Amino acid sequence: MKFADRIQRFQANVFADMDQAKRQALDTGQSLIDLSLGSSDLPVAAPILETISQSLQDPSTHGYLLFHGTRSFREAVAAWYEQRFGLSVDPETEVLPLIGSQEGTAHLPLAILNPGDIALLQDPGYPSHAGGVYLAGGEMYGMPLLAENQFLPVFSEIPTEVRQKARMMVLSYPHNPTTAIAPLSFFQEAVQFCQDHDLVLVHDFPYVDFVFSEQKMPSILQADRHRQCSIEFFTFSKSYSMGGFRIGFAVGNADLITSLRKIKAIVDFNQYLGILNGAVTALKTSDAELQQTLSIFQKRRDVFVTALAKIGWVIPKPTATMYIWAPLPEPWQQQSVEFCKQLVLQTGVAASPGAGFGPAGEGYVRFALVQDPDTLNTAVDRIDSFLHT
Template sequence: MLPLAHRLTGLQSNVFADMDQAKALARRAGQDMIDLSLGSSDLPVDPLITQAIGAALGDPMTHGYLLFHGTQDFRHAAGAWYRQKFGIAVDPETEILPLIGSQEGTAHLPLAIMNPGDYALLLDPGYPSHAGGVHLAGGQIHTLPLLAENHFLPDLSSIPNAILHQAKLLVLSYPHNPTTAVAPLEFFHTAIEFCQGHNLVLAHDFPYVDMDFTSSPPPSILQADPDKSVSIEFFSLSKSYNMGGFRVGFAIGNSTLIKALRQVKAVVDFNQYLGIFRGATVALTQGQHIPQSTVQTFAHRREAFVQTLNQFGWSVPMPPATMYVWAKLPEPWQSDSIGFCQQLVQATGVAASPGAGFGAAGEGYVRFALVREPEILAQAAQRVMAFLGR
């Protein structure tokens, strides 16, 4: 047997891979699938964006390697978009870094700031790549349970001093995947003061920046840290602009952190195709209508799905943000979310993500991604309720 690195040990479990196997078995059994397990938007990319990308294909200047300075137009567009949205100026040369999706940034940041044995403070439940990057860096993880009674916000005062002395990084992500919770700006101020007091980097994963259904837009972490003293924030065009397959995002924040992340990126990859950046630039500068339309679509979908669940007897709260429904499982499934999802897809063809796959504190919950039309989501909800009734 060929020897493999010990760092792979922490990467064995993956909620998406586990459910992929269960879905494959259901398909082979002939089930009519309604896949609500992945947060990959089914909406098409706006022609405004695809036309810009298509026009770039005929330009030979776009066909070579793309280094940092070749992304200048995109970085300036990202800076102007951020300044208009949040009222904070950023330097496109030193405080913005293009990424292959925000996941690249959150996974690589620990390599830039952590030494083996250092601790990262991560939300539980949380997105898998946050933990994966820490494992690759040889770091340790201290989880912060997110409980409904605390509005799915972490209790920073509960972290032991012994952990804090070895900690380098706190990762937040609001609106939150999978719980759909939104953090108020007051909490961000508390988190910034906490990190400043304990010399921690605060990384805020912000892919759902536009995916909010309330009258109060979710805040940026830099609104609580306008000097960018300890913060870095990660953005993506996957959700707001339905560009998941194009893998384009960016980081904004502390110039030292941006430089360190850029050093890691330089030895891992070049940037993506310049034509993609041209499309993304058009999205940020001319596509203000796109997130509005996307949010309206997902608002209708959440209502169709949640109202049907409630109508048939499963009391599930209406999510305030994101493209998911986070539902507390009824008995007897509260200690077996994986078993629930596996049996659900086998019996009904409806695929969901088990809460336990996002962390121990996610056990007892299930996440549904609202990635189908309202009528299909209502049908899926009826299948789920028939399964529970059976």
């Protein structure tokens, strides 16, 4: 049996290896504390569930859902962008429902890249960003994100020969895994760079509500108000704890939306209408309710970072996201995969190795704050025993 060459890009997968290590830990009797996946443990809000429940009783929602049947959802997205960012968006030509933002980042390269074209991606970055490029036959150039640069790429350091072959750039702030945030001035610089080099600018925006300060995160479209080169993806998985419902959207340049819609039409119909109705309710969630969710994760962040400091692992408190991006202690600095494997096998605490997010992620480990404070304290106790025995 022969398989396509493109599948070879996906043979090695750090996260599949970690999943196997978690299974081995369970098989040996370890009680698992899984801090490896950014899947919120919080319940979906009752009004959202009630809207979906009511939709289930309506047989007219049970069939295929084509684009024009999503208009109410698209109008709600446009209203949310205007309320949130002061941006006027055309729901007919500039909004597209998605089955999570990962669908967008995985499928858009099929509409942008020809074989051999280059995509400029963050290193470290979310793995599906690279996966979509490889599926399209493209090549990846990793823009290193370094602590000394506040985990922002330096566009002037991209080689000329790379710029000449590049067709798209993917950014994501607040950033997974580094927890960094970016100001509007950085996005303005990115937009100018992409316009100067005829690049599509993609912004993956799942953590817009996960910022532990008064600072509001800008949309990439605030830096590209005429939407000349940009598209932005949002998911309901984080802010509204709807990961299992697989619902998101794209907003941006009308030609990019049309191209992605063509790809989507080949791959799938739309999400179930009842889930879109629930998402409309979610977009009407008050700032106070969103703040309650943020407060829960801020408390978890404080508990976890404080507990780590008590065992000698001192890490600055992250300003955003639901993660801790921790430089590894000695003697593990360049062994993130082995550190995470041994940690889960010996203690049951599962984390994500930095190397799984790209070469520049080596030397770090990512912990997801998806457990209650008592469980996080227990996890740190186990980490302490692992590091000091």
